[in-house]
Amino acid sequence: MLWLKALHLIFMVTWFAGLFYLPRLYVYHAMSSDEISNERFKVMERKLFFGIMTPGMIVTFIFGIWMLIDYAWVMYSQSGWLHVKLTMLALMVVYHVYCGKWLLDFKHDRNTHSHVYYRWMNEVPVLFLIGIIILAVVKPF
Template sequence: MLWLKALHLIFMVTWFAGLFYLPRLYVYHAMSDDEISNERFKVMERKLFYGIMTPGMIITFIFGIWMLVDYAWGIYSSMGWLHAKLAVLALAVVYHYYCYRYLLDFKFDRNQRSHVFYRWFNEVPVLFLVIIIILAVVKPF
């Protein structure tokens, strides 16, 4: 059980590192105005999304579901904190999807958003992380 939890946390950190960094790349990409920088950002964004973020998310969910099935669901299924955590995780997946949509906008040179938008967009996963950690550790309800 502890190995599952450790692996779940390791890949959650990997996923959230990508959720923090990819929108920051979007900030810089939206501010760039030369072709060399644009192409460099496209490569960095693609590698981060497909090579780190998405595998991190998938493996996080594999170990999380494994823990729920093997251990936690019978104990915690009636507790509100778990349902709240799963709801916030669903929002994180929606955020991940929007990261993908913006990745495609940059890839095909159709980004219409400013660096200021991406600066605000970059703050959203911080809220998700804080809420998820508090729910999982404190179990307030």
């Protein structure tokens, strides 16, 4: 069971690394004005989203579901913290999908947001990380 938890955490860190870095790339991309930079950011964003973030999310979910099936599912009906954590995970997936939408907007040169917007969006994963870690470790309710 500890191996499952360790692997779950390793891939969660991988997923979060992408969630933290991709919006930062969008900040710089939104500020770029030359074609060389524009094309370079498109490549970096695509590789991060499809090569690191999305696989990290998928494997995080595989090990998370495995842990739920193995031992946490029995506690599920009595664990309010787990309900909130799973809700936060669902919201993180929505954020992940929005990152993919922004990726497509940049890819097709139709971004309408400023670098300031992406600076704010870059802070969203911090809130998820704080909430999820506190829920999973402290189990406050």
